[in-house]
Amino acid sequence: MKAGIVGLPNVGKSTLFNCLSNAKAQSANFPFCTIEPNIGVVNVPDSRLQKLEAIVHPERVLPATVEIVDIAGLVKGASKGEGLGNQFLGNIRETDAILHVLRCFDNDNIVHVDGSVDPIRDKETIDMELQLKDLETVDKKLDKVIRAAKTGNKEAQKEESALMKVKLGLEAGVSVRAIALSDDERKEFVKPLQFITDKPVMYVCNVDEEAAVTGNEYVERVKAAVANEKAEIVVLAVGTEADITELETYEERQMFLEDLGLSEPGSAKLIRVAYRLLDLETYFTAGVKEVRAWTIPVGATAPQAAGVIHTDFEKGFIRAEVISYDDYIAYGSEAKVKEAGKMRVEGKDYIVQDGDVMHFRFNV
Numbered sequence: 001m002k003a004g005i006v007g008l009p010n011v012g013k014s015t016l017f018n019c020l021s022n023a024k025a026q027s028a029n030f031p032f033c034t035i036e037p038n039i040g041v042v043n044v045p046d047s048r049l050q051k052l053e054a055i056v057h058p059e060r061v062l063p064a065t066v067e068i069v070d071i072a073g074l075v076k077g078a079s080k081g082e083g084l085g086n087q088f089l090g091n092i093r094e095t096d097a098i099l100h101v102l103r104c105f106d107n108d109n110i111v112h113v114d115g116s117v118d119p120i121r122d123k124e125t126i127d128m129e130l131q132l133k134d135l136e137t138v139d140k141k142l143d144k145v146i147r148a149a150k151t152g153n154k155e156a157q158k159e160e161s162a163l164m165k166v167k168l169g170l171e172a173g174v175s176v177r178a179i180a181l182s183d184d185e186r187k188e189f190v191k192p193l194q195f196i197t198d199k200p201v202m203y204v205c206n207v208d209e210e211a212a213v214t215g216n217e218y219v220e221r222v223k224a225a226v227a228n229e230k231a232e233i234v235v236l237a238v239g240t241e242a243d244i245t246e247l248e249t250y251e252e253r254q255m256f257l258e259d260l261g262l263s264e265p266g267s268a269k270l271i272r273v274a275y276r277l278l279d280l281e282t283y284f285t286a287g288v289k290e291v292r293a294w295t296i297p298v299g300a301t302a303p304q305a306a307g308v309i310h311t312d313f314e315k316g317f318i319r320a321e322v323i324s325y326d327d328y329i330a331y332g333s334e335a336k337v338k339e340a341g342k343m344r345v346e347g348k349d350y351i352v353q354d355g356d357v358m359h360f361r362f363n364v
């Protein structure tokens with residue numbers, strides 16, 4: 001799964017990306033690798049892994065990951081190809097969620113592309129470019145659908161009705177994710193078109209050090225402006241996070257965080273929220289070879305979860321042996337969980353719960 005970092009030039013996108021890319025920003029077992037200059041794979045911080053490791057003593061521990069893409073700064077006119085517009089819009093279409101960085105701090109030494117600090121105006125600039133691109137998409141589709149609807153095709157008439165709602169919403173400056181549509185309309189007619197503004201979004205309010213814990217007036221304005229979007233909001237002092245990554249030891253970084261009144265780096269919180277934004281959850285496998293976190297969509301069945309390990313596991317699924325994470329920790333070993341009768345055997349219809357520790361039986 002990919003989350004793309006977007007925003008105007010000079011709002012802190014690349015600094016944020018570099019924070020995430022620096023393994024020192026988290027604990028020692030929070031690595032990052034770069035696939036391309038602007039793509040990185042970041043581990044999802046999960047304290048449950050450490051607790052399972054302490055019980056099982058495996059040879060290795062493998063956390064879940066999210067791919068983060070640093071997308072070139074957007075400018076007005078990107079939808080018409082201005083600046084790196086076409087490249088930007090191509091990159092963002094390939095992501096599953098958007099991390100939209102907004103400048104929420106004053107600093108005369110950092111020039112704003114529009115001459116003054118106004119996160120709502122910045123948000124609207126990017127929203128408008130993305131909405132214009134989505135408007136092109138819906139207009140192209142509507143041309144075909146309207147012709148089919150005129151022949152009396154009932155399905156085409158339903159699709160026309162849904163897409164007209166999208167078109168009118170976009171023309172009014174409303175992103176697709178905030179347009180009032182029925183669940184069926186979204187599933188059947190909207191999702192297949194992969195509208196950019198239908199992607200889940202997290203607004204990253206980049207503040208100065210003083211506002212790292214409590215936020216500021218800019219942040220409050222952002223919260224009010226996005227209230228109808230079902231968006232996530234994270235407040236992050238990106239410059240301060242960059243300073244923390246420069247410290248040599250874990251202890252020094254923890255002391256710095258405590259001085260600021262923070263319990264963990266904001267970037268760790270951001271990654272967890274991105275994971276939630278993508279509608280993902282985690283199950284674990286735990287054995288002497290490895291303790292591992294596996295990523296699945298919320299609502300996945302046991303065979304689908306097995307298929308994440310290997311497609312043969314899904315094809316030949318027989319059953320899953322399941323221990324809840326809380327039971328695993330409470331009893332202190334798999335053997336004791338079994339003795340207490342707390343291990344469950346689940347079939348093909350079982351919906352995996354976040355934190356389940358699972359072992360699959362299969363036959364190919």
